[in-house]
Amino acid sequence: MTAEEARTLWERTKALKPVVDSCRAETDMERRLPDPIAAAFMDLDLYRLILPKDLGGQGVDPLTAFDMTEEVAYYDGSVGWNFAIGANSGMIAGQLPPETVASVFGTRQAAVAGSGPPQGRAVAVAGGYRVTGRFAWASGIHQAQWVMGGCFVHDGDERRVGPHGGPVVIHVLAPRADATVIDSWHTGGMRGTGSTEFDLEDVFVPDSHAFMMFGAAPKHSDPVYRLPTSFFGFGLTAVPLGIARAAKDGLAQLAVTKVPAPPRPGLRDQQHVQYVVAKADAMVEAARLAVRNAFSSMWAEVRKDGATMESRARLRRASVHAVETAIEAVGMCYRAAGGAAVFESHPFERALRDVNATGGHVVYQRAMMEDAGRVALGLPPLLPMF
Incomplete structure (x- = not known):
């Protein structure tokens, strides 16, 4: 570029x-x-x-x-x-094969919403699969043109088993028009993401629109497709960092404009507020630098010989640490803002519920940090998203 x-x-x-x-x-x-x-x-x-x-x-x-x-x-x-x-x-x-890429991503309207974990059933038939299931966490489905869902593959009534004894899982792409959107996204945080559920009911998905998300060799040579699945968590980590930065800036702005009743000093002159503004800034900056540095190192490896397990663990722990740090920084700013924090006219209450909602995502669960610890101790990770 x-x-x-x-x-x-x-x-x-x-x-x-x-x-x-x-x-x-x-x-x-x-x-x-x-x-x-x-x-x-x-x-x-x-x-x-x-x-x-x-x-x-x-x-x-x-x-x-x-x-x-x-x-x-x-x-x-x-x-x-x-x-x-x-x-x-x-x-x-x-x-995906080239003809599928062209049909899915051929226009600017190429929005895809979906769910990674296997929640559906894909019955193998001639030329593809008949897919049934309810899929959760489909962020952005209301503006999507396509839906994606993970499925256990079935041959008739029998679940297909892979060479290592585990179930075979594929991901399928279907037109958004084939899905029924379920109005289940009633939340405190991240309300506007529209991360609701959708149903597919005996929808035919051709082989060209089915793929293996984990473990399959990419069909395109660009190095971005050689990134491990820990990349997904990296991309999302920017969100809690942005939320935390907005809360810190909101506190700094409030400190200039809010004048408490005498004899209390103005918010800008209160030492604990000065500390929180500086501390939150340092926390977010350090977390951001750690995540970007970890990814930069892994990206260099990917473009050369491939990502090592150590670099994957480094990025994973940096990402989990970043969201935990962002949650802590927002909480500090919320508390320092005093009574103003509860009003929607200020950024604090929205930031508090949104940043905590990001921490509930699977890529930031405790198990992800535990897997990074397993690698540090010479053990293999337990989760496929590593």
Whole structure:
């Protein structure tokens, strides 16, 4: 990407802020991205951001996408989360045949929403699979053109078993029109992500739209498709960091404008507020640097010989630590803001519920850090997403 292309991309990304600000209340009430934000995502060609240029994408490098995600999450956590999901949706293209990539990612409307864990049943039939199941956590499904879900493969009534004795799992892509969206996304945090459930009921999915997410060799030579699954957690980590940075800046702004009743000093002159502003800033900055550095090292390995287990563990622990740090930083800012923190006119209550909601995602669970510890102790990880 040339310097001019990068500058234009950043200008278009920052142009999202007034759109996000104008839709803030609507985002919460509708529990999905409002149409103006969804349209702005299309204008940015978000869903082909990381997709290589020879596949019709923008070919943006992962670190730039990470920084862009943090910027958008600074505006709003839910919008940042959907930005992260959308920016990385081109990652599945590496497992698809060229004709499928062309049909799925041929236009700017190439939004894919889905769920990674196997929650469906794919019965093998001639030319593909008949898929049935309910799939959860489908962030951005309301603006999606395609849905994706993980399925256990069945031959008739029997679950197919792989060479290592475990069940065979595939992921399937189906048109959004074939899915029934379930209105189950009633949450405190991350309301605007629309991360609700959907049903597929005996939907035929051709072989060309089924793929193995874990363990299969990529069909495209771009190094982005040689990244291990720990990359998914890396991309999302920018969201809690952006939320925490917004809470810290919100506290700094409040400290200048809030004047407590005498004899208490102004918020800016209170030492504990000064400490929290500096400490939260240091925490978020250190966490960001650790995540970016860990990914940069792994990215260099991927482009050369492939990611080592040690570099995967480093990125995984840095990502989990970053979200835990962001949660702590937001809590500190919320407490230091005093009574102002409970009002929706300030960023603190939204940041508190949003950043804690990000911590519930599977990539930030305690088990992920435990797996990084297993690698440090010379043991293999237990989870496939490593």
